[in-house]
Amino acid sequence: MGALVDITKCIGCESCVVACRLYNGLEPGQNEGYRTAQDGNTELAPNKWTVIQSHRTEKSEKQIRRFVKQQCFHCLEPACASACFAKALQKTPEGPVVYNEKLCVGCRYCMIACPFGILRFEWDKPFPRVLKCQMCLGRLADGQMPACASVCPTGAITFGERDKMVGEAKNRLTSNPDLYTGQIYGVKEAGGTSWLYISDVPFEQLGFRTNVPEKPIPEYTWQVLRWTPFIFVGWGALLTGMYLYTKRRAGVHEEEEMYAPVDDDGK
Amino acid sequence: MQKKHWTFRITGFRLLLILFVIAAVAISLYRFIFGLGSVTNLNDQWPWGLWIGFDLLCGIALAGGGFSTALIVHVLHKEKYLPIARAALLTSLIGYIIALVSLFLDIGRWYNFWRPFFFWGYHSVLFEVFWCISLYTTVQILEFGDIFFERVRFPSLKKILHATMPFWLIIGIVLPTLHQSSLGSLYVIAANRLNPLWWSMIIPFFFVWSAFFLGPAMVTIEGTLAARAYRREPELPVFSSLTSVTMWMMIVYFIVKVIDLNYRGVFSQAFNGSFESNMFLVEMIVFVLLPIVMYAVPSIRNKLWGVFTASVLVVAGVVFNRMNVVFTGMAQSAGGHYFPTDWEILVTIGMWSALVLIYCFVVENFPIMPKENLVSHESSMTAGQSVHM
Ligand code: SF4
Ligand code: SF4
Numbered sequence: 001m002g003a004l005v006d007i008t009k010c011i012g013c014e015s016c017v018v019a020c021r022l023y024n025g026l027e028p029g030q031n032e033g034y035r036t037a038q039d040g041n042t043e044l045a046p047n048k049w050t051v052i053q054s055h056r057t058e059k060s061e062k063q064i065r066r067f068v069k070q071q072c073f074h075c076l077e078p079a080c081a082s083a084c085f086a087k088a089l090q091k092t093p094e095g096p097v098v099y100n101e102k103l104c105v106g107c108r109y110c111m112i113a114c115p116f117g118i119l120r121f122e123w124d125k126p127f128p129r130v131l132k133c134q135m136c137l138g139r140l141a142d143g144q145m146p147a148c149a150s151v152c153p154t155g156a157i158t159f160g161e162r163d164k165m166v167g168e169a170k171n172r173l174t175s176n177p178d179l180y181t182g183q184i185y186g187v188k189e190a191g192g193t194s195w196l197y198i199s200d201v202p203f204e205q206l207g208f209r210t211n212v213p214e215k216p217i218p219e220y221t222w223q224v225l226r227w228t229p230f231i232f233v234g235w236g237a238l239l240t241g242m243y244l245y246t247k248r249r250a251g252v253h254e255e256e257e258m259y260a261p262v263d264d265d266g267k
Numbered sequence: 268m269q270k271k272h273w274t275f276r277i278t279g280f281r282l283l284l285i286l287f288v289i290a291a292v293a294i295s296l297y298r299f300i301f302g303l304g305s306v307t308n309l310n311d312q313w314p315w316g317l318w319i320g321f322d323l324l325c326g327i328a329l330a331g332g333g334f335s336t337a338l339i340v341h342v343l344h345k346e347k348y349l350p351i352a353r354a355a356l357l358t359s360l361i362g363y364i365i366a367l368v369s370l371f372l373d374i375g376r377w378y379n380f381w382r383p384f385f386f387w388g389y390h391s392v393l394f395e396v397f398w399c400i401s402l403y404t405t406v407q408i409l410e411f412g413d414i415f416f417e418r419v420r421f422p423s424l425k426k427i428l429h430a431t432m433p434f435w436l437i438i439g440i441v442l443p444t445l446h447q448s449s450l451g452s453l454y455v456i457a458a459n460r461l462n463p464l465w466w467s468m469i470i471p472f473f474f475v476w477s478a479f480f481l482g483p484a485m486v487t488i489e490g491t492l493a494a495r496a497y498r499r500e501p502e503l504p505v506f507s508s509l510t511s512v513t514m515w516m517m518i519v520y521f522i523v524k525v526i527d528l529n530y531r532g533v534f535s536q537a538f539n540g541s542f543e544s545n546m547f548l549v550e551m552i553v554f555v556l557l558p559i560v561m562y563a564v565p566s567i568r569n570k571l572w573g574v575f576t577a578s579v580l581v582v583a584g585v586v587f588n589r590m591n592v593v594f595t596g597m598a599q600s601a602g603g604h605y606f607p608t609d610w611e612i613l614v615t616i617g618m619w620s621a622l623v624l625i626y627c628f629v630v631e632n633f634p635i636m637p638k639e640n641l642v643s644h645e646s647s648m649t650a651g652q653s654v655h656m
Pocket of ligand 2: 083084085086087088089103104105106107108109110111130
């Protein structure tokens with residue numbers, strides 16, 4: 001499944017943020033209250049799986065303001081899941097990349113791996129979790145859309161099969177070339193993501209990471225890792241060979257006679 | 268020749284180290300109860316800090332002395348280096364234990380630490396690191412068992428260990444080769460995050476190669492310090508002749524580095540005056556080229572001060588490189604800010620203090636160092652002769 005966010009349609013009302021909070025039972029922290037994009041940007045947090053960030057920029061010499069919904073991109077080939085050595089993060093066949101706290105070791109390598117810097121860690125808990133958007137897995141199973149998409153009053157979020165969403169994005173770009181920039185963010189980034197964005201302002205002005213490689217991130221790792229068995233066997237064999245070869249020439253020595261404990265008083 | 272009692276004299280300096288260890292233990296307990304955020308400055312932009320960057324990455328690299336001397340002495344049978352072999356193994360073993368302890372401190376859900384043994388996330392580099400480090404620490408304990416049972420008599424066990432030792436030695440070189448390199452591979456995944464001066468598809472090669480050439484330098488430093496502490500004659504001829512291993516490997520390292528930068532078309536970034544480029548230049552000039560030159564000049568490498576200083580540069584350089592990968596190179600993409608808290612630093616100091624204390628205890632109670640009067644026993648001492656040439 002996939003979602004298409006049309007940045008031109010978002011008015012920054014944050015209904016999606018509230019819906020996410022209610023559906024997933026995310027309590028605001030102490031002294032935190034409900035800060036909105038109007039008060040200044042909030043960042044993703046363990047209890048904020050999606051936020052709206054506002055960006056001021058210029059277009060045709062006019063000051064404008066755009067709102068960007070942030071959440072996990074649910075990559076088609078997620079770097080976070082490939083980095084996790086405990087299989088706590090996994091890609092489900094339907095699309096969501098989900099986290100299972102029972103398996104997690106808390107090593108935070110997934111956080112190093114995510115090319116979008118999405119994951120959040122519970123730094124103040126003795127047994128912290130790594131949290132992020134789960135694409136409302138339970139709702140998808142019931143055939144519903146994610147909570148955020150279902151409440152958007154302006155139709156900025158469209159939800160459906162990812163292929164259809166890519167098609168829809170292309171339609172909008174071609175039918176309105178004067179408005180949109182012509183780029184669909186998420187089609188190629190990190191090998192493709194389930195969340196797609198179209199916009200009338202270049203993405204680099206909206207805080208998107210524009211240096212994300214197009215090659216699926218796990219492939220980099222795999223290119224290196226797949227050598228492991230060969231190195232193991234080859235290097236092992238080479239060492240054994242050298243060991244046997246040089247052993248014959250080496251003199252016999254009585255190792256045990258050679259060493260002794262040292263005196264701590266320096267005698 | 269066996270001593271009868273376990274000895275460990277408490278001096279003022281050792282008392283200080285013990286205090287550091289106690290402080291580190293106390294802080295760790297606090298961290299386990301109140302979470303990582305309560306003692307560290309780590310945050311979502313900087314999920315890995317001092318403990319992973321220094322204690323784990325550097326600790327393991329510094330323990331490289333174990334596998335490079337094992338290769339030189341036990342596989343290539345260059346027996347003249349035997350006098351330093353056991354001390355190198357010991358430092359390496361303690362280094363690994365420190366690294367494992369700091370890893371344990373750093374993982375959030377530590378009661379789950381065993382999971383990767385059963386849930387095979389084999390597509391993760393961390394999986395390889397985890398397995399190799401655990402296995403290699405076990406192997407090192409077995410290797411050390413051979414020495415242990417010379418002091419604590421247990422003939423039947425010692426015999427089995429001795430007979431299987433060649434196998435452990437070889438596994439004990441293959442495993443660290445793999446995971447020294449995979450510590451580098453950990454960062455392959457940070458393709459758009461680590462600065463291109465350090466990110467490379469062959470970063471695993473740079474990591475394992477530098478861990479290897481660091482070994483002899485580490486042995487030199489450790490041997491010199493131990494000789495001073497215990498008022499012995501340092502094994503200068505061994506140190507001097509080991510420099511050629513390090514020097515040639517560093518020359519290769521430097522050449523490959525330049526070729527790699529050129530190949531990826533980022534060579535010019537090394538000179539663009541940014542913070543990253545300056546750190547990179549310091550790394551290359553002060554910590555790679557300078558020691559190569561010092562090792563190349565006989566009048567420097569044959570003097571104790573010379574070989575010692577150059578070795579300090581080599582070791583500091585590898586630490587500097589790892590820090591650049593973990594911090595300098597990631598700074599731009601991470602945003603945010605990280606500097607370790609006093610607590611984090613204290614824990615690190617405590618762990619390295621523990622290393623010194625354990626080292627002293629073992630050296631004073633087990634046959635690790637070569638006997639001083641080696642030359643007089645000429646009959647069986649081929650190794651001894653070459654040392655004292
Ligand atoms: S955006 Fe990051 S956290 Fe989400 S699936 Fe992709 S790699 Fe994982
Ligand atoms: S922190 Fe948890 S989810 Fe992330 S890589 Fe480590 S074990 Fe996997």
